[in-house]
Amino acid sequence: MQGIFFEKLKNYFVGMLIITAFLFPAGCAAETEEHGLTEMAAAEEPSDADPGSGAADGDGTDLKEDGAGETEAKNRARICVYVCGAVCEPGIYELEEGARVYEAVELAGGMTEEASEDSVNLAREAEDGGQIYIPTLEEAASQGMVPGAEGASADVPRKVNINTASAEELMTLTGIGEAKAESIMRYREENGGFQSTEELMEISGIKEGVFEKIKDDITI
Secondary structure (H helix, E strand, C coil): CHHHHHHHHHHHHHHHHHHHHHHHHHHHHHHHHHHHHHHHHHHHCCCCCCCCCHHHHHHHHHHHHHHHHHHHHHCCCEEEEEEEECECCCEEEEEECCCEHHHHHHHCCCECCCECHHHECCCCECCCCCEEEECEHHHHHHHCCCCCCECCCCCCCCCEECCCCCHHHHCCCCCCCHHHHHHHHHHHHHHCCCCCHHHHHHCCCCCHHHHHHHHHHEEC
């Protein structure tokens, strides 16, 4: 009896060893496979700090575009025009290229009450080095200007009113410098204005030769 008991016990332990031998490699393999999948998943996750990400590229592009816009604005060309005639502050003014005549007139303090606004195309583009002349109502009537015509064009000669012109306007006449312009203004103030264009020859330094050169360019 005792021999049979030991034989059964021996067979029991042998069976347990065989079962354990089969189960242990399978468990290790499963654990190894699961660990490997976890490592692969971690490796495939994108890094938030990746400098090559789309968000970083987008931000960089925006910054470059902003910088280009600022440079273009700074390098925008500018022009100079001479605004004269029936404006509050005749003179030379600087504007951005492509500016309109009305913008130049605004810089010159706007038109005076005597200005013939309808005789000037205020929407026309101002030209670099050009003269913008605003005629008075009287000048527009005497010269037969058409409303909205190119009254401000430097290519169209406009007569200078020696009774109302500023020193700068008078100096646009041939042979009239700063000294003669001041003499003209002083004479009209002392004598209540000119009664005729020929009266201009009463001023010292303006004789027949000078008058002949400018008589077609002046009016009263």
